[in-house]
Amino acid sequence: MITFDQVSKVYGEKAEGVKALDNVDLHIEEGEIYGVIGFSGAGKSSLIRCVNLLEQPTSGTVTVNGQNLQALSPKELREAKRNIGMIFQHFNLLNSKTVFTNVAMPLLLSKTPKKEVTKRVYELLDFVGLRDKADSYPDQLSGGQKQRVGIARSLATQPSILLCDEATSALDPDTTNAILKLLKKINQEYNITILIITHEMGVIREICDKVAVLEDGKVVESGSVFDVFSQPQTTTAHNFVSTVMHDQIPDSVYELVRKQDAHNQIYRIVFVGESTGTPLLSQIAKQYEVEVNVLFGSITELQGVPFGNLIVQFEGEEKEINRVIMHIHQQKVSVKEVLADVG
Amino acid sequence: MLVDWQTITEALWQTIVMVAVALFFSMIIGLVLGIVLVVTRKGHLWENKYIFTVLNAIVNIFRSIPFIILMVAVIPFTRLVVGTSIGTAAAIVPMVLFAGPYIARLIENSLLEVDPGVMEAAQSMGATPWQIIIRFLIPEALSSLVLGATIATIGLVGASAMAGAVGGGGLGDLAITFGYQRFDTMVMLITVGILVVMVQGLQSTGNILSKKIRRR
Numbered sequence: 001m002i003t004f005d006q007v008s009k010v011y012g013e014k015a016e017g018v019k020a021l022d023n024v025d026l027h028i029e030e031g032e033i034y035g036v037i038g039f040s041g042a043g044k045s046s047l048i049r050c051v052n053l054l055e056q057p058t059s060g061t062v063t064v065n066g067q068n069l070q071a072l073s074p075k076e077l078r079e080a081k082r083n084i085g086m087i088f089q090h091f092n093l094l095n096s097k098t099v100f101t102n103v104a105m106p107l108l109l110s111k112t113p114k115k116e117v118t119k120r121v122y123e124l125l126d127f128v129g130l131r132d133k134a135d136s137y138p139d140q141l142s143g144g145q146k147q148r149v150g151i152a153r154s155l156a157t158q159p160s161i162l163l164c165d166e167a168t169s170a171l172d173p174d175t176t177n178a179i180l181k182l183l184k185k186i187n188q189e190y191n192i193t194i195l196i197i198t199h200e201m202g203v204i205r206e207i208c209d210k211v212a213v214l215e216d217g218k219v220v221e222s223g224s225v226f227d228v229f230s231q232p233q234t235t236t237a238h239n240f241v242s243t244v245m246h247d248q249i250p251d252s253v254y255e256l257v258r259k260q261d262a263h264n265q266i267y268r269i270v271f272v273g274e275s276t277g278t279p280l281l282s283q284i285a286k287q288y289e290v291e292v293n294v295l296f297g298s299i300t301e302l303q304g305v306p307f308g309n310l311i312v313q314f315e316g317e318e319k320e321i322n323r324v325i326m327h328i329h330q331q332k333v334s335v336k337e338v339l340a341d342v343g
Numbered sequence: 344m345l346v347d348w349q350t351i352t353e354a355l356w357q358t359i360v361m362v363a364v365a366l367f368f369s370m371i372i373g374l375v376l377g378i379v380l381v382v383t384r385k386g387h388l389w390e391n392k393y394i395f396t397v398l399n400a401i402v403n404i405f406r407s408i409p410f411i412i413l414m415v416a417v418i419p420f421t422r423l424v425v426g427t428s429i430g431t432a433a434a435i436v437p438m439v440l441f442a443g444p445y446i447a448r449l450i451e452n453s454l455l456e457v458d459p460g461v462m463e464a465a466q467s468m469g470a471t472p473w474q475i476i477i478r479f480l481i482p483e484a485l486s487s488l489v490l491g492a493t494i495a496t497i498g499l500v501g502a503s504a505m506a507g508a509v510g511g512g513g514l515g516d517l518a519i520t521f522g523y524q525r526f527d528t529m530v531m532l533i534t535v536g537i538l539v540v541m542v543q544g545l546q547s548t549g550n551i552l553s554k555k556i557r558r559r
Binding site: 106 | 460483
């Protein structure tokens with residue numbers, strides 16, 4: 001649906017210019033919700049703007065729906081843009097126009113018959129739950145309502161792609177969740193492919209199928225949300241995952257970690273999917289001569305799959321503890337010794 | 344008092360005509376120039392360094408010439424346009440040349456205040472450059488444009504007072520010829536009084552209109 005092929009974007013003169021995107025390769029399938037996460041300055045904005053050519057890539061190509069938009073004439077490009085909706089962090093509504101006119105704008109631009117416009121706008125306002133606000137002005141709406149208007153507007157031309165530029169970053173957590181639910185609904189009901197850029201890992205966890213981690217203009221990691229969350233490969237990805245997974249070891253546990261010896265070892269056990277259901281710890285306590293002490297733990301759901309993270313202390317003979325670790329490995333559960341200096 | 348009320352009413356009417364006609368034409372010039380100054384700047388819809396630099400310089404030149412000098416300097420041009428270099432019509436030509444670039448700057452400022460995000464949204468919808476100007480830039484700036492037009496109108500009222508120099512008539516002319524040169528304090532007070540009321544009225548109307556457009 002959307003393919004980035006070696007896309008680079010440089011601002012300023014090439015020699016000393018700032019490289020916002022550095023040979024980005026990305027592929028987004030039809031019907032997917034794809035999230036791109038990165039710190040500010042990582043190149044997210046440039047990335048999403050290269051899709052509808054609000055910014056021209058310096059090199060490389062972006063193919064949307066099998067079309068290379070850069071090769072189109074201005075007229076064809078405008079036509080193609082009607083197939084790509086976009087919503088923004090600061091909504092970017094016309095403050096001088098009513099909610100109705102704001103939503104109608106893309107249709108008015110393409111000179112749609114008035115009757116059709118009215119019908120479509122009320123349909124969209126119903127969909128986002130703002131029919132009663134049709135005659136209000138954006139100033140009279142809350143942030144969440146403004147974003148709903150933005151969403152209704154972006155869907156007016158029945159696009160097959162929706163670009164979300166930090167769409168929830170200016171909203172409070174409750175409103176963020178409501179907007180994310182709405183995006184999910186759009187994805188499911190209209191089969192619209194959604195590309196989201198964000199710096200909030202929570203957004204990725206809530207609705208994305210796949211995620212790419214962007215750092216200094218490069219995609220440093222990408223894959224299914226589940227894989228990246230359960231086994232982040234890079235430090236950046238790990239940092240983002242930590243913000244929502246609460247797998248950081250508390251200081252009190254570190255105290256114990258520092259005191260560990262051969263008879264008293266601390267391990268991190270990561271359960272994924274079905275293994276979350278096995279009573280692993282109680283089996284260990286029964287079968288082996290060790291004391292099991294859970295120091296810290298969290299269970300999160302990712303894409304409908306439970307994901308557990310436990311910090312456990314084993315006390316007993318060194319040999320016995322090693323047998324326990326062997327046992328855990330056989331269960332296809334990830335287990336790692338926790339060291340004071342790395343966590 | 345050396346003049347009767349009829350003369351004063353006539354002068355008031357001349358002022359109104361001068362200001363209204365000059366405003367009409369200078370708004371057209373100012374609007375076009377102002378929009379071009381915005382859209383040809385770097386990174387905008389029709390970026391064009393040459394057009395921008397040249398227009399920018401022209402506007403600056405006109406803005407730096409005092410009105411009384413401009414009025415005399417453009418006499419040949421005035422004659423070319425209205426066929427005469429004296430009278431109300433002759434005063435309107437330099438007034439337009441004076442206010443046009445001034446309005447251009449005011450409009451430029453108003454348009455530049457429009458949130459770049461709105462322009463980005465417009466582009467993402469596939470709006471043509473014209474549609475962006477007509478449907479996004481101008482409506483979003485309208486409230487501020489009205490305030491700018493109000494300032495320009497008041498500026499024109501001030502400029503019309505100097506129109507006496509080319510026999511343009513109007514309240515200012517009356518104040519100078521009778522109030523100042525012939526020491527008629529009454530005429531001076533009345534004309535100044537009318538001008539003050541006029542300016543107050545214009546400013547209030549402009550404020551109300553701008554607020555109404557902003558709808559808060």
